[in-house]
Each structure stands twice: as C-alpha cells, then as structure tokens.
Amino acid sequence: MSVLLIAEHNNKEVxxxxxxxxxxxxxxxxDVHVLLIxxxxxxxxxxxxxxxxxxxxxxxxxAHYENYLAENFAPLVVKISENYTHIVSSANTxxxxxMPRIAAHLDISQVSDIIKVISADTFLRPIYAGNAFATxxxxxxxxxxxxxxxxxxxxxxxxxxxxxxxxxxxxEFKSSKFIKREEVKSDRPELGTARVxxxxxxxxxxxxxxxxxxxxxxxxxxxxxxxxxxVDAGYISNEHQxxxxxxxxxxxxxxxxxxxxxxxHLAGMKESKIIVAINKDGEAPIFSVADYGLEADLFEALxxxxxxxxxxxxxxx
Amino acid sequence: xxxxxxxxxxxxYNVQVRVKxxxxxxxxxxxxxxxxxxxxxxxxxxxxxxxxxxxxxIIAITVGEEKSQETVRKAxxxxxxxGILVKTEGTVEPLAVAKALQKIVEKEKPDLVFMxxxxxxxxxxxxxxxxxxxxNWPQATFASKIEIKDNILEVxxxxxxxxxTIEVNVPAIVTCDLRLNEPRxxxxxxxxKAKKKPLEILNASDLGVDxxxxxxxxxxxxxxxxxxxxxxxxxxxxxxxxxxxxxVI
Numbered sequence: 001m002s003v004l005l006i007a008e009h010n011n012k013e014v015x016x017x018x019x020x021x022x023x024x025x026x027x028x029x030x031d032v033h034v035l036l037i038x039x040x041x042x043x044x045x046x047x048x049x050x051x052x053x054x055x056x057x058x059x060x061x062x063a064h065y066e067n068y069l070a071e072n073f074a075p076l077v078v079k080i081s082e083n084y085t086h087i088v089s090s091a092n093t094x095x096x097x098x099m100p101r102i103a104a105h106l107d108i109s110q111v112s113d114i115i116k117v118i119s120a121d122t123f124l125r126p127i128y129a130g131n132a133f134a135t136x137x138x139x140x141x142x143x144x145x146x147x148x149x150x151x152x153x154x155x156x157x158x159x160x161x162x163x164x165x166x167x168x169x170x171x172e173f174k175s176s177k178f179i180k181r182e183e184v185k186s187d188r189p190e191l192g193t194a195r196v197x198x199x200x201x202x203x204x205x206x207x208x209x210x211x212x213x214x215x216x217x218x219x220x221x222x223x224x225x226x227x228x229x230x231v232d233a234g235y236i237s238n239e240h241q242x243x244x245x246x247x248x249x250x251x252x253x254x255x256x257x258x259x260x261x262x263x264x265h266l267a268g269m270k271e272s273k274i275i276v277a278i279n280k281d282g283e284a285p286i287f288s289v290a291d292y293g294l295e296a297d298l299f300e301a302l303x304x305x306x307x308x309x310x311x312x313x314x315x316x317x
Numbered sequence: 318x319x320x321x322x323x324x325x326x327x328x329x330y331n332v333q334v335r336v337k338x339x340x341x342x343x344x345x346x347x348x349x350x351x352x353x354x355x356x357x358x359x360x361x362x363x364x365x366x367x368x369x370x371x372x373x374x375i376i377a378i379t380v381g382e383e384k385s386q387e388t389v390r391k392a393x394x395x396x397x398x399x400g401i402l403v404k405t406e407g408t409v410e411p412l413a414v415a416k417a418l419q420k421i422v423e424k425e426k427p428d429l430v431f432m433x434x435x436x437x438x439x440x441x442x443x444x445x446x447x448x449x450x451x452x453n454w455p456q457a458t459f460a461s462k463i464e465i466k467d468n469i470l471e472v473x474x475x476x477x478x479x480x481x482t483i484e485v486n487v488p489a490i491v492t493c494d495l496r497l498n499e500p501r502x503x504x505x506x507x508x509x510k511a512k513k514k515p516l517e518i519l520n521a522s523d524l525g526v527d528x529x530x531x532x533x534x535x536x537x538x539x540x541x542x543x544x545x546x547x548x549x550x551x552x553x554x555x556x557x558x559x560x561x562x563x564x565v566i
Contacts, residue, residue: 069483070446071455091442093476097458100411100446109412109531112441122535127439128334132343135535175486176455179471183478192477196565220566232496238461239479244437245355245495247477253565263333264437270543274563276555282548291546291563294555304552312560 001029001120004084006077007048008094011041011066014048016193017090019154024147025088026053026155027117033058034162035080037073039066045164052159062169067181068094071173074101079170081106081142085120091146092192092247103144110144111136115151129244129267149192150250150271184239191223191240196253199225199242199269200235203258203279203298207235212302213257219309225249225269227259243268258298261286278302318372318465318487320363321425322397323418323432323444324356324379326388330437340536352388355433357395357500358493362463363431364396365498371465372429374398378421380414381405386516393511394503400516405528411439413521413528415447420524422452427488429470434459434492445492455485461496 003025008015018034025032033056034048045059058080064072077098081087087102089095091113103110115133116124122137123145191197198217200210210224217224225247226240242249244267254272259265261277261284269275270289277290280297287293294301328334328343329351335344366372377392378401379385389400403417422430435442449456457463461480462473474481475494503511521528549555559566 070458071449074450093459093474096442097446097456100443101450101456103443104412104415104447104450107412109410110441110443110447111532112443126540127537128328128343129437129440130540131334132336132537133540134537137533137535138531139533140531173455175489176457177484179482179484181476181478181482182480228495237479238475238496239477244440245435253559253563264330274559274565275543275546276559287546287548289543289546291544292555292558293546293548294552295548296552301552305556308552308556309566312556312566 001085002031002033002083003029003086003088004077004081005032005034006087006089006095006098007034007036007044008090008092009036009038009041009044011038012043014044016154016190017092017149019157020149020152021088021090021147022051022053022155023152024114024117025086028086028088028120031055033084035077036060037065037076039063047157049162049164050158050160051155051162053155054160054162056162057164058167059164060167060169064172065169067178069173069176069178070098070101071176073098074105075170077102078105080167084142086143086145088145088147090149092149095146099144099146106142106144108140108142108144109138110146111138112146113148114145115148129263130270131263148248150248184237188217189221189223191225191247191249194223194249194251196220196222197225197249197251198222198255198257199227199259200230200257201227201259202229202233204230204235210236212298215306216302216309219306227265256286256290257302259286260284261289318366318429319374319376319425319427320366320372320429320431321376321378321422321427322359322363322392323430324360324377324388324392325353325436326350326379326381326385327353327436327438330354336537336539340538342534342537350387352391353433353436355435355493355495358495358497359431359433360392360395360397361498361500362493366465367396376401376425376427378403378418380409380417380521386518389516390511391503393514393516394508395501399514402516402518403521403524404518405521408530408534409528410530410532411441411443412447412531413526414444415451416526417521417524418448419451420526429487430490432492434494445490449490455489457483457485457489458492459494460491461494463491463497
C-alpha cells in the first residue's frame, strides 16, 4: 500500500493543512508520497522532502499549474494514480474542489471530510452538520479521501530527506481560466489554525462594531471568526465564516459574541476546547455548548472584557 | 441558453437531527423535509438569468426516491419550466448521482448545469465536481457571483483565503454558495401553476446507471456530548475562570 497525498501550497511555501493531511495519510499507511503540482515551486519541494513522514516527493511543474485549477490538476493525479491505494487531500476549499474530480475520473466513490482513520478502508466522518458521526467502509479498490484538517495534528516538518522526483506535466485544460485571487492579508493567525478565535454574529449590528472584536483579538493574538448571518449582512468578509458551509475551527479558546448558535454555526466550532458565549438572550442555543456563558449586552461586556485583559497584562508585566 | 438545475430533498435545515437508536442512520420518519438550501440559490440564479433574457429554458432535476419530486415541484414553482425525477431506491452516492446527471445532460444538452455546493445531509460536496469530470467540462465551484459574457461565465468563488475569480467556457458546471443570491419564495398562484408543469419520471436503471453504494455505512452514532458549562455573573468572573480554571488566557 502507498498513499498519495496532494500538497496544498502557494508555490512558495506549503500551506499549513497539508501537514495535517500528511498525518492522516501516514495513519493509513507509512509509505506516504507527496504530489506537488505547481509552477516554480522548488522551495516547496525542498521543504516537503524534509518532512520525516514523507517517503518521496513527486514534483510536476508547468505554467498552467500556477493557480491550482482542478481541471489541470486532476488529469495528472489520475495519470500517476496506478501506483497508489489511497489518494488523500485536505477537506478545505482546495481539496473539496479537486478530489471529486479525481474520484470521478477514476470511478471511485469518494469519502469526504474524515475525522478518524479506523483502518485502511474504514473511516469516521461527521454528517448532518456534525450532529451524527458515521463509520463508513469504502469497497472501491482504490480510495479517494479528504480529511478534516482540524481533526489531525500537523506532522513534524523536519527529520526527513525524501527524494524529489520530477514528473512530466499533463496538458492544459483550455476551457477554464484563472483571473485573480483576492486574499485578505492579515498579521493575525489563520482562522483554521489559530489557538484563540473571537467570533461575532448578527448581534454585532454592523461592520464598525467588529472593532470591539478586533480589539480583543489583538490582545489575545486571536483569529477573527463570524457567523454566516454576520457575513451575509456584510459586516465582515467571507473567509471569516465559521460553520457547516464555512470553516471548521478547533481552537483552545473560542469566544462567540452575539451569535445565537444555529446548528450550522455549531458545526464549525463545537469541538473547540473551551467555548465562551456572550449573548444577551439567555435562551440562545449557543449557551448549550458553552463552557462559560455570560448573559450580557455585548456592547457593555466587550469593553469590560478588554479592560480586564489589560489589567491581566499589567499584572503579568 | 438552456440551464439544468439539480436539486436534492433533505431534512430541513432547522430540524435537530437525531440518530436512530439501532445505529442504522438518522430519524427521518415524521421529520420535515425541504430542498437543500444552496440548491435554492442554484434555481434562483437560473431564474434570474432567464428573466434577464439570457436563458430560454430551465429544467429542474433530482435523483432520489419518489417523494423527491416535491423538491422538483418547488423549483417549478419559483420559475423552472419543466422537471425530471430520476427514481432510485435507498442511498445514492454522489458518484451515482453524477452518472445519472451525465445521462440527462447527454440527452438534454444544456449549456449550463447549476447545483448547490454541498448537500446539508451527507455534507459530501462532490456531485458537481464529479459531473464536471464525467463530462470533461469546466467546473466553477462555491460560486458567490456569476456574470455571463456571451459564451463565457465569469465566476467569483469563495475560497479559504478570500475570493477567487475564474472564467469558464460554456458548457460548464457551477456549484452555488449560499451568498450567490437571495432565493425567492413561491407565490400561491405559482405553486398552483407548477402542478401543471411537465415532470418526467425515469428510473436510474433505465438510464443504465448502477446506483449500488460503494461506501458501506457501518454505523451512525451520536457525537460525543459536551459537558454542561456554567453561567458566569460578570466579565471579571469570566476572565478569572479563563485564566485560573481553564488556563487558556
């Protein structure tokens, strides 16, 4: 058995969830090969080869691989799939977009978003927004799997010296064209991997009020999250959305402010280690998953919270 | 331009889903069923395109049990012109749905196929991409904005890093995000009219599609419950608990 792991990267560095996916892949089998598809991505190949869990790096470079179009990536994966029993990637927007295209080309019924490897063919995955866990067994001879990154620890990034093998690129798919990517640059930790997340919901009332959230996030070195309601209302941009159709986060501390706690939001955060809810509606469902609930008006509570955090800081100094 | 929109009947998004005691699945008896929410966005977008004079026909299709035609009727009530039900029994995996859709696409020859980016029941997020692969068409997934420029679609996609814009040539598949538009409600007269719109019923087996599951569901269980938390009286107590008890700040 060998596992082919499709790396996510930006041609300069490995994207963090690739490390979680390598951990999942190595739980299926220790013979993990990483496929790097990109353009001028030599540095990424080097850093992947230094990962101790990686036995081989396969690198394909071409101009049409620059922007990760699934239509260009899938044929290459299919071409080299013969040597592998499992094809794995992260269940983030990268892997979600790509893996089903590979699976269908190979006539494989994909297993999406697994949270546990039970054996080489049996996996645990959440269904119904995490309200049920299904144990599923793939009967296809080859498996296509996406893994939920927050359910697997990132692998060690050193200690290895895997060979880097160059492979021939496949042809360009002409009917799809990348135009642009608008990434929001931020000095904050990434939402998906942050140790602390502070999230705002409809209760924030407008985008300006998110300043109350960012002040606290600054203090706690936290990422900023949001409910779908807050994103839909235009208070904050889409990459902040936590939930069934947004991102799944598992921080040590999740602070939900003005978020009622719809099932779809809980799906994205209820595995967090400690959950704090601040909401003026004492009956809000968010309190049912909160370790610490504060029934209060957020416009009073957040400034006080900031003040208390400042006090703590000055004591610690 | 002809648009095929795939829809799915799922447990309503407001229902608190419960696991069956015997571990064979979730409770669906006497549970409210609805159309999969992002599929409503897919229908809405198709209707808007037709209203703008850029599409001539909208076909709503579902693959599922007999009752799934309710979902097709709902699509007809908000503006689809005719419907198709591909009838199946039991669990149908995304790959089988994609194969059934492929057969219909080959027959109906639409220029665009729209559907929701994921179904909120199995949360697979596969069907659109699989159909694109089977047809070797471009795929524009997680779309939050679509602009039609002759035979090219400019699609804004919601990705983890922010937004991405791609152009795809028609024919193409688009999977729709909830932020693509605001789905309309069907008016009562339109619901009545929808009952008279044509709805063709086919069997998956007649299309030559094998829907036998390839992934066995061994058991379904409740996720681990969180321990009940406490309410704190004020912010000072909250900060003290986070600092001294939970030790997370």
